[in-house]
Amino acid sequence: MNEMTAIKTTLKDWESDQEVRWCPGCGDYAILKAVQRTLPELGADPAKTVFVSGIGCSSRFPYYVSSYGFHTIHGRAPAFATGLKLANPELDVWLVTGDGDGMSIGGNHTMHFLRRNINSQILLFNNEIYGLTKGQYSPTSREGTNSPTTPLGSVDRPMQPCAFALGAGARFIARGFDTSKNLGEVLKAAHAHQGAAFVEIFQNCIVYNKDRFADFTEKAVADTRQLWLKDGEPMLFNKGTQGLRLNTDRLHLEIVDVVDGDWKAAGVLVHDVKNRSIAHMLVELPMALFPVALGVIYDDPRPTYESALLGQDAVAREGKVANLAKLLAKGQTWTVQPEDQGPLSGV
Amino acid sequence: MATVLEAGANEGRSTDNTPEAVVVRFAGDSGDGMQLTGGQFTLSTALAGNDLATFPDFPAEIRAPQGTLFGVSAFQINFGSTEISTAGDQPDVLVAMNPAALKTNVGQLKAGGLIIADSGEFNKRNLEKAKYESNPLEDGSLAKWNLLAFDISKLTMESVKPFGLGNKEALRCKNMWTLGLALWMFDRPRQPLIDWLNTKFAKNKVLADANIAALNAGHAYGETAEIGGQVKKLHIEAAPQTPGLYRTITGADAISLGLIAGAQLAELPLFFGGYPITPASAILHNLAKLKEFGVTTFQAEDEIAAVASAIGASYAGSLGVTSSSGPGIALKTEAIGLAVMTELPLVIVNSQRGGPSTGLPTKTEQSDLYQAVYGRNGDTPLPVIAARSPADAFDCAIEACRLAVQFMTPVMLLTDGYIGNAAEPWKVPDPEGFTPFPAKFLQENNNPDGKVLPYKRDENGVRPWIKPGTPDLMHRIGGIEKAPDTGDLDYSPATHQLQTDARKAKVDGIANHIPAQEVSQGTPNGKLALVGWGSTYGAIHQAVRRARAKGLDVSHIHIRHVWPMPANLGDLLRGYDKIIVPEMNTGQLKTVLRDQYLVDARPLNKVSGQPFTIAEIEAAIEAALA
Numbered sequence: 001m002n003e004m005t006a007i008k009t010t011l012k013d014w015e016s017d018q019e020v021r022w023c024p025g026c027g028d029y030a031i032l033k034a035v036q037r038t039l040p041e042l043g044a045d046p047a048k049t050v051f052v053s054g055i056g057c058s059s060r061f062p063y064y065v066s067s068y069g070f071h072t073i074h075g076r077a078p079a080f081a082t083g084l085k086l087a088n089p090e091l092d093v094w095l096v097t098g099d100g101d102g103m104s105i106g107g108n109h110t111m112h113f114l115r116r117n118i119n120s121q122i123l124l125f126n127n128e129i130y131g132l133t134k135g136q137y138s139p140t141s142r143e144g145t146n147s148p149t150t151p152l153g154s155v156d157r158p159m160q161p162c163a164f165a166l167g168a169g170a171r172f173i174a175r176g177f178d179t180s181k182n183l184g185e186v187l188k189a190a191h192a193h194q195g196a197a198f199v200e201i202f203q204n205c206i207v208y209n210k211d212r213f214a215d216f217t218e219k220a221v222a223d224t225r226q227l228w229l230k231d232g233e234p235m236l237f238n239k240g241t242q243g244l245r246l247n248t249d250r251l252h253l254e255i256v257d258v259v260d261g262d263w264k265a266a267g268v269l270v271h272d273v274k275n276r277s278i279a280h281m282l283v284e285l286p287m288a289l290f291p292v293a294l295g296v297i298y299d300d301p302r303p304t305y306e307s308a309l310l311g312q313d314a315v316a317r318e319g320k321v322a323n324l325a326k327l328l329a330k331g332q333t334w335t336v337q338p339e340d341q342g343p344l345s346g347v
Numbered sequence: 348m349a350t351v352l353e354a355g356a357n358e359g360r361s362t363d364n365t366p367e368a369v370v371v372r373f374a375g376d377s378g379d380g381m382q383l384t385g386g387q388f389t390l391s392t393a394l395a396g397n398d399l400a401t402f403p404d405f406p407a408e409i410r411a412p413q414g415t416l417f418g419v420s421a422f423q424i425n426f427g428s429t430e431i432s433t434a435g436d437q438p439d440v441l442v443a444m445n446p447a448a449l450k451t452n453v454g455q456l457k458a459g460g461l462i463i464a465d466s467g468e469f470n471k472r473n474l475e476k477a478k479y480e481s482n483p484l485e486d487g488s489l490a491k492w493n494l495l496a497f498d499i500s501k502l503t504m505e506s507v508k509p510f511g512l513g514n515k516e517a518l519r520c521k522n523m524w525t526l527g528l529a530l531w532m533f534d535r536p537r538q539p540l541i542d543w544l545n546t547k548f549a550k551n552k553v554l555a556d557a558n559i560a561a562l563n564a565g566h567a568y569g570e571t572a573e574i575g576g577q578v579k580k581l582h583i584e585a586a587p588q589t590p591g592l593y594r595t596i597t598g599a600d601a602i603s604l605g606l607i608a609g610a611q612l613a614e615l616p617l618f619f620g621g622y623p624i625t626p627a628s629a630i631l632h633n634l635a636k637l638k639e640f641g642v643t644t645f646q647a648e649d650e651i652a653a654v655a656s657a658i659g660a661s662y663a664g665s666l667g668v669t670s671s672s673g674p675g676i677a678l679k680t681e682a683i684g685l686a687v688m689t690e691l692p693l694v695i696v697n698s699q700r701g702g703p704s705t706g707l708p709t710k711t712e713q714s715d716l717y718q719a720v721y722g723r724n725g726d727t728p729l730p731v732i733a734a735r736s737p738a739d740a741f742d743c744a745i746e747a748c749r750l751a752v753q754f755m756t757p758v759m760l761l762t763d764g765y766i767g768n769a770a771e772p773w774k775v776p777d778p779e780g781f782t783p784f785p786a787k788f789l790q791e792n793n794n795p796d797g798k799v800l801p802y803k804r805d806e807n808g809v810r811p812w813i814k815p816g817t818p819d820l821m822h823r824i825g826g827i828e829k830a831p832d833t834g835d836l837d838y839s840p841a842t843h844q845l846q847t848d849a850r851k852a853k854v855d856g857i858a859n860h861i862p863a864q865e866v867s868q869g870t871p872n873g874k875l876a877l878v879g880w881g882s883t884y885g886a887i888h889q890a891v892r893r894a895r896a897k898g899l900d901v902s903h904i905h906i907r908h909v910w911p912m913p914a915n916l917g918d919l920l921r922g923y924d925k926i927i928v929p930e931m932n933t934g935q936l937k938t939v940l941r942d943q944y945l946v947d948a949r950p951l952n953k954v955s956g957q958p959f960t961i962a963e964i965e966a967a968i969e970a971a972l973a
Contacts (some may be wrong), residue, residue: 016823017798018835047818052659063823063836068815070662071825072655073685079652083659083667084815086643087618091663091815109655112648309645313638320639324611324778327640328604331594332539333775334394338590 006043011036013046016066027178027203028057031125032064034183035094041184042191049092052081054101057132058125058203061096075106078113078122082305085118089306092191093120099140100130103161107139114168116305117195121187124161124198125178127205128212135208147208162283162297165198166276173279173298177202177217182228182295189296195304216292227291229282231273231299234263237291243268244290246278253281255290273299368427370435371529374452375444377411377420380522385422387543388526389770391535392426393595398586399426400885402434402958403768407625407708414468414476419451426533428586432736432885434769436960440532442525444468444499446477453489461493463528465521467500499524506564510557520561527565537566589774596773598737598766599629602670602696605744606630607640608778609694610666612745613752614785616641618660619668620653625708626764627670627698654679654695661691662824664788664814666748670696672764673715674705680723683757687727687850689824690802690810692751692786696744699763699881701956710956711765713881714932719759720910720939726847728854730754731910733761735884738773740766743907745781746861752786754857755809761909763931765882765958789813789820794832798822802834807860808853857911864913869895869902872922875971878948880906880936883929883959890964894972901968906936917944925971927951929964 014036022028039049049067053059055074062069068091072080077095085093095113102110102124113122129147130136137147137154140161144153162173172193176186178201190197202213216225227237227244235244236258245256245267258266269278279298285291371388375381382403392399402423411418425435437457443449445468453462469484483489484496503524507517523544530537541559548555596604610617619642621631635644643665647653650671657667671679676697686693699715701707719731730750734740740762747760789811794800801822802810813820822834828846830837868891869876879887884905891903904919906912920926920940926948928937934950941948951967953959 018823046821048816050815062825066821068821069823069825070659070689071823071827072658073681073826076651076655076682079647079655080659080662082645082647082652083618083620083656083661084663085659086645086656087616087660087663087665087667088814088816108648109652112652310643313643316638322611322640324608324640327607327637328778329592329594329775332390332394333592333594334396335592336396336588336590 005045007045009040009044009046011040014039014066016064018063020064021060022057023207025206026057027127027205028061028125030178031123031183031201031203032061035123035187036065038184038187038191042188044092048090049094050084051094051096052077052084053096054098054106055132056098056101056130057205058096058098058123059101075101075104076109077101078106078109078118081120082113082116082118085120085306086309089119089310093118095120095122097122097124099124099126099128099138099161103159103164104139107164111164111168114165114170114196114198117169117171117302118306119195119304121190121197122199124200125203126161126200127203127209128158129205129209131205131208160283161200162198163280166280166283166298170198171195171298171300171302172197172296173283174199174296175202175283175292175294176200177213177294178204179217180294186295189299193299194301216287225291227293229271229293229295229297231271231296234268234270236263236268245269253285253290273297276300368425368429368431368435369440369533370423370425370438371440371442371533372421372423372438372452372455373442373525373529374419374421374448375442375522376413376448377406377408377418378413379420379444380519381405381420381422381444384522384526385424386770387540388529388535389424389595390543391530391537391539392424392533393593393772394539395535396586396588397426397428398431398588398772399424399595399770400431400434401425401770402765404957405709414445414447414473416447416451416477419448421448421452430586432888433958433961436962440529442529444521444525446473446479446483449483450477450479453492456492458491459493461495462489463525464494464496465499466496467498469496502564502568503561506561507557510553510560512553512557516554517557520558523558523561524565527562527567528569529565530562531566531569537562588772592775593772594775595770596737596741597629597768597770598734598740598762599626599698599768600633601737601740601773602734602744602760602762602767603630603633603637605741606634606668606694606748607637607642608741608781609745609748610641611778612781612783612785613666613748614783615664615666615752616643617668618657618665619644619670620647620656620660621645621670622647622650622653622675624650624672624675626700626767627672627675627696629767630670630696630698650675650678651682654682654693658682658686658691658693661686661693662689662815664812666692666694666752666786668694668696670698672698672700672708673702673718676715676718677722683729684723684725684727685826686757687723687729688826690755690850691757692755692812693757694744694747694751694760695757696760696762698767699761701954707956709764711763711882711958712931712954712956713761713763713883714935714954715761716880716909716930716932716935716939719761726851728851728910729757729759730854730857730908731759731761732907733881733909734766735881735905735907737766737769737771739884739907741773741776746907749784750857753784753809753860754807754853755812756854761881763882786812788817790817792819798833800832800834802829803832804849804853807856808849855911858908858914861908861911861913864904864906864916864919866919867903867905868892870900871902871919873902874900874923875925875927875968876902876904876920876923877964877968878904878906878920878926878928878936878940879930880909883931886959886961886964887929889961890968893961893965894968899968899972901972909936909939912943917946920944920946920948925949927967927971929953929959929967931959
């Protein structure tokens with residue numbers, strides 16, 4: 001996000017006049033609402049807000065938000081956003097992408113965007129499938145996924161978007177899911193972060209990968225399957241009866257029972273958003289054995305690319321006058337005089 | 348000192364006569380500094396008031412194995428007292444720094460031409476590497492040329508002895524020694540070189556002094572009686588030129604300056620997104636040093652990101668520019684289509700090289716015309732401009748910026764490796780004489796009764812440019828087909844038909860906003876027209892000049908606006924009985940001309956990685972008119 005004067009808006013001010021065309025029941029609706037509900041809380045100005053997307057179901061998002069929006073080409077949204085931010089760093093830029101768009105065809109751009117640390121929010125809708133092209137498996141699909149291109153089940157191992165982002169050098173990693181009431185808080189934290197804020201949002205594709213995340217997103221299992229992280233607070237779940245502890249012998253996280261709320265005695269870790277090593281462990285916890293780490297996992301800002309580059313350019317410009325005539329005549333020149341039509345002087 | 352001065356064969360030019368123009372080719376190992384030698388000789392020549400053209404010809408490898416045939420790097424310069432527009436067909440003088448350089452270049456030397464060879468490098472090992480069975484300096488195989496062989500290596504070592512350089516460093520001064528000799532031969536001033544060496548080695552006085560000593564020693568060697576004889580000092584008179592201030596310029600420099608001038612005339616900041624590729628990188632290098640002109644440069648992670656970032660910057664209200672060569676342009680293609688669809692300004696510079704695929708990275712070709720005009724999915728028209736020479740590239744870059752901004756469209760500017768690297772004298776223009784074309788941004792709702800209309804077209808079919816950040820004009824753009832005016836998603840049949848037609852009409856209409864096609868030499872009708880584009884200009888120009896001097900009815904038309912073509916071009920072409928299209932491809936402009944005007948354009952093609960020679964084109968003219 002950028003420092004800007006807070007503007008008073010309501011959810012209505014962020015709804016465009018376009019008919020939303022996702023499938024009925026798609027998780028994208030809930031994410032759209034969460035974003036539109038959060039933007040007024042941020043005091044965001046629709047005139048200074050730009051949503052940039054690639055291609056895929058998620059990438060239709062900009063059409064539905066009544067700000068500026070650019071629906072670009074498959075996988076390249078980060079590259080368009082880079083030029084946009086370098087040309088006008090004052091704009092508040094949100095990237096909307098998916099697991100296919102951001103991790104497959106656009107993986108290279110996502111990597112370099114995070115590495116450079118361009119100030120913006122990246123919302124990666126992960127539904128573990130290609131929806132718009134009718135259900136092919138994606139780089140985040142679990143092994144054995146049956147799809148039109150993998151009728152015998154996929155054999156390649158899925159990638160972890162948050163682990164990828166951390167590996168690329170991201171300074172903010174968060175996770176949420178489409179129907180979560182906490183998504184707004186996650187978006188606010190991402191917006192508050194100065195730099196590229198990477199948010200993975202588990203999203204239910206009702207048609208091609210229905211209920212893929214139900215095993216941890218359903219209300220009935222929320223307590224045991226969701227670990228909502230808060231900076232400075234212990235990593236507790238299951239109503240505070242279980243927590244995560246660091247096994248220092250084998251350097252991995254493990255689940256520990258908490259008796260009578262004495263999490264300290266149980267050795268439960270306190271979440272530190274600046275601890276990069278623990279962040280790596282949290283995003284790679286096997287889903288089947290552990291609760292899913294959600295909320296702000298890592299948040300440790302450092303200077304953005306645009307501030308560094310444009311700052312360097314400003315220094316380079318200091319004391320220099322942009323004189324085109326002088327520039328054109330730079331280097332060794334000579335003058336041809338009308339009378340002799342030959343060289344008179346080398347300068 | 349082995350000064351071998353063979354008697355020249357009877358054929359060939361006499362060195363006693365002062366020629367109008369001389370072609371000198373410096374050839375050596377790619378590590379011998381031949382490009383630098385040639386570049387400095389160019390500067391001295393320009394300062395002596397000669398018109399000139401150069402042709403750097405170097406291998407793709409940065410440091411190919413020493414002494415090998417494929418590691419030879421050459422630099423050719425044609426200079427003289429008449430108008431020069433090509434680097435010359437055949438060298439008059441060949442400077443060969445080793446056997447491989449002699450072997451790969453001597454075939455092109457004019458009969459009776461002069462060979463200057465470093466006999467010190469003609470040892471057994473180097474002769475073997477160059478696949479010579481016996482020493483050509485001694486076996487009489489060079490009899491049809493004048494041979495001047497002496498141990499340049501040894502002479503250089505002696506001249507730099509007082510500076511205590513290591514063996515390797517001392518030998519590096521060989522190119523300056525050779526340059527000194529060349530300057531003496533053609534009566535060129537040494538002072539600019541001395542100044543340049545002092546600047547270049549400002550931090551290492553010893554190297555500066557050693558190089559200057561080598562330069563002076565080479566010059567002095569020429570002055571001493573040891574050469575004399577048949578090799579006379581050649582003084583080429585200054586060429587008549589329009590009065591004014593001059594400098595030399597390469598195409599890459601001219602494009603960089605033209606882009607800066609174009610952005611200034613559009614009153615826009617310039618954003619350049621690039622990715623390293625031969626031979627286009629020089630533009631990114633140049634612009635990265637010119638921040639004070641409101642330039643932002645960005646080295647992207649790949650070609651796609653380079654163009655995408657430029658489009659993103661254009662969307663934000665800068666003049667977005669990207670550049671590459673054929674393979675990189677191919678990667679950018681999808682994003683260029685988005686710029687056509689969203690109707691955003693963008694300048695794409697294509698420094699063409701030999702293709703397909705990686706092809707000939709350091710050699711020249713004009714084979715990306717189809718790619719520029721047709722090479723996108725969908726009906727995706729955009730203007731294409733082609734520069735004909737290094738100096739012309741400056742004007743073309745400004746023209747590309749103008750069309751991009753005035754018509755909200757990507758524009759492709761075609762240049763090539765030859766134009767990019769070659770140098771020619773350039774009359775420095777006065778920016779006061781340029782016509783500004785300030786960009787206009789929509790500031791207020793163009794539809795006061797409703798929502799803003801980002802795709803409302805003006806009388807030229809051009810939509811408004813709206814910067815994100817402008818209050819109350821929020822809207823969405825994208826690559827999906829859109830309704831007229833509102834830009835809302837709409838892929839109904841009628842809309843796609845209407846918008847496809849509108850995009851085509853806008854680009855076609857640009858033909859009314861560009862200069863009419865002129866005949867660059869000859870008459871507006873007649874027996875034969877040679878129609879060219881791009882860097883073949885010089886060779887066609889000279890060939891037509893010679894043919895016309897012989898009384899042949901031939902004219903030269905050179906097309907800058909490759910797409911859309913000037914409105915009068917069809918009628919103009921129909922005024923000739925025959926049309927020949929010389930191109931360094933297999934006939935791309937020829938096909939476009941046939942398609943557009945149903946004229947019987949005939950191809951004259953060359954794809955060897957080397958520019959046309961004047962003689963090749965002259966022969967085609969004579970055959971057509973025979």
